[in-house]
Amino acid sequence: MSLLIVGTMAFDALETPFGKVDRIIGGSGTYAAWAASNFVQPIKQVSIVGGDFPQEEISALEARGVAMEGVEVVKDGKSFFWSGRYHLDMNTRDTLVTDLNVLAQFDPKIPDSYQGAEFVMLGNLAPDIQKKVLQQLKKRPKFIILDTMNFWMDVALDGLKEVLKMVDLLMVNDSEARQLGGEHSLVKSARKIQAMGPKCVIIKKGEHGALLFYEDRIFSAPALPLEDVFDPTGAGDTFAGGFIGYLARINDVSFEHMKAAVIVGSAMASYCVEKFGPTRLKEITAADIDSRVNDFVTLANFEVR
Amino acid sequence: MSLLIVGTMAFDALETPFGKVDRIIGGSGTYAAWAASNFVQPIKQVSIVGGDFPQEEISALEARGVAMEGVEVVKDGKSFFWSGRYHLDMNTRDTLVTDLNVLAQFDPKIPDSYQGAEFVMLGNLAPDIQKKVLQQLKKRPKFIILDTMNFWMDVALDGLKEVLKMVDLLMVNDSEARQLGGEHSLVKSARKIQAMGPKCVIIKKGEHGALLFYEDRIFSAPALPLEDVFDPTGAGDTFAGGFIGYLARINDVSFEHMKAAVIVGSAMASYCVEKFGPTRLKEITAADIDSRVNDFVTLANFEVR
Numbered sequence: 001m002s003l004l005i006v007g008t009m010a011f012d013a014l015e016t017p018f019g020k021v022d023r024i025i026g027g028s029g030t031y032a033a034w035a036a037s038n039f040v041q042p043i044k045q046v047s048i049v050g051g052d053f054p055q056e057e058i059s060a061l062e063a064r065g066v067a068m069e070g071v072e073v074v075k076d077g078k079s080f081f082w083s084g085r086y087h088l089d090m091n092t093r094d095t096l097v098t099d100l101n102v103l104a105q106f107d108p109k110i111p112d113s114y115q116g117a118e119f120v121m122l123g124n125l126a127p128d129i130q131k132k133v134l135q136q137l138k139k140r141p142k143f144i145i146l147d148t149m150n151f152w153m154d155v156a157l158d159g160l161k162e163v164l165k166m167v168d169l170l171m172v173n174d175s176e177a178r179q180l181g182g183e184h185s186l187v188k189s190a191r192k193i194q195a196m197g198p199k200c201v202i203i204k205k206g207e208h209g210a211l212l213f214y215e216d217r218i219f220s221a222p223a224l225p226l227e228d229v230f231d232p233t234g235a236g237d238t239f240a241g242g243f244i245g246y247l248a249r250i251n252d253v254s255f256e257h258m259k260a261a262v263i264v265g266s267a268m269a270s271y272c273v274e275k276f277g278p279t280r281l282k283e284i285t286a287a288d289i290d291s292r293v294n295d296f297v298t299l300a301n302f303e304v305r
Numbered sequence: 306m307s308l309l310i311v312g313t314m315a316f317d318a319l320e321t322p323f324g325k326v327d328r329i330i331g332g333s334g335t336y337a338a339w340a341a342s343n344f345v346q347p348i349k350q351v352s353i354v355g356g357d358f359p360q361e362e363i364s365a366l367e368a369r370g371v372a373m374e375g376v377e378v379v380k381d382g383k384s385f386f387w388s389g390r391y392h393l394d395m396n397t398r399d400t401l402v403t404d405l406n407v408l409a410q411f412d413p414k415i416p417d418s419y420q421g422a423e424f425v426m427l428g429n430l431a432p433d434i435q436k437k438v439l440q441q442l443k444k445r446p447k448f449i450i451l452d453t454m455n456f457w458m459d460v461a462l463d464g465l466k467e468v469l470k471m472v473d474l475l476m477v478n479d480s481e482a483r484q485l486g487g488e489h490s491l492v493k494s495a496r497k498i499q500a501m502g503p504k505c506v507i508i509k510k511g512e513h514g515a516l517l518f519y520e521d522r523i524f525s526a527p528a529l530p531l532e533d534v535f536d537p538t539g540a541g542d543t544f545a546g547g548f549i550g551y552l553a554r555i556n557d558v559s560f561e562h563m564k565a566a567v568i569v570g571s572a573m574a575s576y577c578v579e580k581f582g583p584t585r586l587k588e589i590t591a592a593d594i595d596s597r598v599n600d601f602v603t604l605a606n607f608e609v610r
């Protein structure tokens with residue numbers, strides 16, 4: 001099966017209690033592609049970068065089966081840049097700098113060679129941009145997941161609600177789910193979001209794992225209890241990439257397979273946070289992934305007699 | 306296998322967003338006995354009550370196989386009374402009244418007929434009282450679990466550390482684990498608590514479930530995602546009762562069985578919160594428990610291909 005990913009490819013500057021990096025590769029599309037390419041190829045990447053984006057990064061992704069025809073390169077422009085500082089608990093962070101740069105002019109064009117993608121991941125971007133991507137697809141994909149954030153609920157709620165009607169699954173964190181659903185109870189908020197369009201909702205709870213709402217059923221996935229989180233940047237995008245990459249490989253969106261996909265996404269995210277940026281994602285092998293998934297089996301599975 | 310439970314039998318006055326009760330049966334020993342008696346009998350109850358404690362409550366527990374020889378009745382005394390009000394989020398509460406009454410003179414005496422109990426649950430009480438119970442047991446039980454709270458860490462830390470050396474499992478909530486272990490990371494705090502004595506630690510995280518630390522292994526159990534929690538009072542004691550009741554029935558304290566016991570405890574707690582006090586615990590049948598445990602299988606188990 002083929003997978004289309006729309007998201008940012010960018011530079012980040014990060015500061016965590018464990019250290020600091022001034023300029024490292026980042027972006028939702030980057031993390032998602034690194035994670036998903038472990039499970040499915042080709043990946044049809046849609047993004048925009050400046051002339052400063054390193055050719056070796058693009059080549060490394062191409063070597064993983066990530067097609068770059070849909071990635072616009074603005075030679076005299078600068079790539080999107082984000083800088084943030086994490087608090088001691090690693091659950092909260094301050095944004096220090098957001099330089100949109102070429103992202104301000106992002107008007108995604110879907111190449112003909114990308115048509116027919118069965119699985120689509122719409123990374124966190126303006127709802128209008130997400131909608132433009134879907135409108136260019138000639139055949140309705142089998143499964144579309146949407147990532148978004150509180151910022152778009154604040155400034156583009158109507159646009160977000162339009163896109164919500166067009167997708168199969170929404171992925172948000174717990175506070176975003178409460179904001180969008182309008183209920184303190186995550187169950188009630190998820191039900192309200194489902195009524196807005198997507199039959200599935202994933203609520204990410206950080207160190208407390210994730211909840212999958214699939215029609216009227218619920219799956220609760222744990223997070224791997226880690227002694228230290230080195231850098232949480234990209235964990236959500238990595239989760240999304242692992243999740244949809246696995247689904248695309250299995251080519252089945254039943255509840256049972258989606259549960260497994262949540263675990264695979266969680267396993268990928270648990271690797272992501274071990275080093276700065278996507279560094280760790282570039283190192284891990286299929287055997288590493290199997291081993292981490294088995295850790296989740298020990299962690300979560302049980303049998304009552 | 307036989308189970309010895311030490312805990313309070315009391316009256317509670319409760320106020321939640323859903324309603325109010327002025328005087329209802331409560332106490333850690335009461336909740337634990339109702340939960341555990343679904344799995345194992347006899348239960349050897351150790352507690353103290355005043356002459357005001359209803360005979361029909363005692364008879365109802367006796368009919369469930371709960372022995373009352375170790376429950377001291379102070380005819381001219383009043384039973385322990387606690388009153389609290391829950392906040393809207395149900396995770397926090399204010400204590401309005403704590404009348405120790407007969408609990409102030411509690412000096413537990415273990416009857417000869419209670420000797421030889423293989424499983425012991427020490428409900429939340431002063432560490433000195435918990436120690437007195439263990440010192441009276443002629444044969445070291447197979448498995449001892451200890452419940453405690455932040456109050457005893459504040460006022461009786463040395464005593465608590467003494468008892469910790471004598472038990473197999475400590476059960477606390479997340480903030481208590483952080484206070485006792487001295488680390489923000491629950492994993493690090495659990496490791497430090499294990500170094501104080503108990504080879505197992507259960508950390509209850511409310512709506513986020515529970516973590517079991519078993520030697521160097523970890524199990525993460527979800528909480529049942531509920532649209533409404535009617536009254537959280539006694540949920541922790543009910544969890545403990547279901548947990549040790551199941552373990553005592555299986556008579557095996559391996560990691561695999563302890564995982565199942567955490568799920569059974571969680572299932573019992575999920576019933577407890579549906580009505581005020583122990584009301585719901587008195588209604589449910591073996592079929593109800595099986596059904597709820599199956600809900601947890603759907604909720605938490607998965608298979609990755």
